[in-house]
Amino acid sequence: MKKIIDFTVRDNRRLNKDMFLLTLHSEELPEMKPGQFVNVRIDNSPHTFLRRPISVHDIDMNNGLLYLLVKIAGEGTEHLSQIRVNEKLNILLPLGNGFTMPDTGKHLLIGGGVGVAPILFLAKEMNRKGLSPIVLVGCRTKEDIVLQETFGNYCRLLHTTEDGSYGETGYPTQHSVLAENFDGIYCCGPEAMMKAVARYATQKNIECEVSLENMMACGLGACLCCVTETKEGNKCVCTEGSVFNIKDLTWQI
């Protein structure tokens, strides 16, 4: 069941020039799956009319904590970055279908930029199930890499940077780990990166899920604004995604 909850801000930590981590508390925190997202209302921001969809970065059910990793992309997220401890945040959740959780196998999780947000929750859940996920993070430069230690607790963590300042140089699809064999790939990041990953997965015949982030209004499947083209026609990213198997999409790859 979907809920609207007023969360209390417990922490707002700036991670680099444009990313921040929010720790939010509510006694009513519902169960959520990796890959699901929330729709955040941003008050008192004159040009922010609609809610902002943001991936679930992590949850702590025992303590009622929801973690959101956010990148400043415009006025709405800029305003959100200024929120202070003890302020309230009105959130609609949980939304979206989430990633398919495998029972066995070797899995590669790829996050590009702020696309790492849902990857932590996924890696943590896979780790809890006894799987040993490999997480590959792609960034432009070393300063964009965040929360390395947190990720390191749950997976084998690898990096690429476009300028070679950390990890291997280039894009995630150029990383040497891709020479290994995988049973599944899970990916979230810029569309160009996800398409490159989808191309690799298709060539290698590996199951691959991607999380899309189309612009949306309601998050409930009512407004039909966020659709993506699939082999079965237009589907709502908010309710029929945001996670899609690449076989269902009509990407030219």
Add this chain to the structure above:
Amino acid sequence: MYGRFRIQYKGFNMADLKLNLNGLKLKNPVMTASGTFGYGLEFQDFVDLNKLGAFIVKGTTINQREGNPYPRMSETPSGMLNAVGLQNKGVDYFIENIYPLLKDINSNVIVNVSGATISDYIATAEKINDLNHIPAIELNISCPNVKEGGMAFGTNVCSAAEVVAAVRKVYNKHLMVKLSPNVTDIRAIATAVETAGADSVSLINTLMGMAVNVKTRKPVLSTVTGGLSGACVKPVALRMVWQVASVVKIPVVGLGGIMNAEDALEFLMAGANAIQIGTANFIDPTITMKVIEGINAYLDENGFTSVKEIVGIINQA
């Protein structure tokens, strides 16, 4: 003096929110606008559908429509542009798969009907006429996002009257006609559809607008233009509702930028008999319930016994 007398009874009686919209009985004046509330079912976690005056399910056409390509939406200051383009699975899908889920809801389920040709409108209306638990249709002659139809009918006095008269012949329940604001004089269109047999009019549909992405130097929407809705359109909508209410005898359903109970009261006072809530559902899925409570509280606090007493009250001397 009469007003003061009633104030003495404040708190003893709940105000009466019921109304009769030219034969369509509503338990309160709050409806949801087509295209903003899905089939209602999407909002069941937040709204008791039985408590709504009516809800209008999304635009339905004779055949399935995929709608326009993405991007279909652009946020604007205090509003949004959309160019969904009437994506829906067609009237037969609605009848087979959705209607059974809606028919036992104790509210008025109204189907918004759209078409590219008059025969499309007729065929869809005929099929919905056979559904016992659908007491009304809202004829959409005002969608700005489909090339071949919709708004083309609603922006011309003759074609608006023609399509309404044609549907009137085959549809014998309540016929609400949704008007376009993208016209020079909405009163002329409203009068024409009234004469052609409409039982009520609803207004406004979205205002045609556009947005440009200066980074890509391209239009934001795949269709270049789209329909503007949200808080920003309220003054325009309110003006048109007031204009139309002053020239037609049939009931007027007001919509456009209603974000809270006070906005809804403005429309009622300007002459709307009932209101629809649209884009606000996206920001607060519980907004319809809050507006019903807010209207009720206002009537109680100000000594009105029925919502009918405030309809068009601004025109009273």
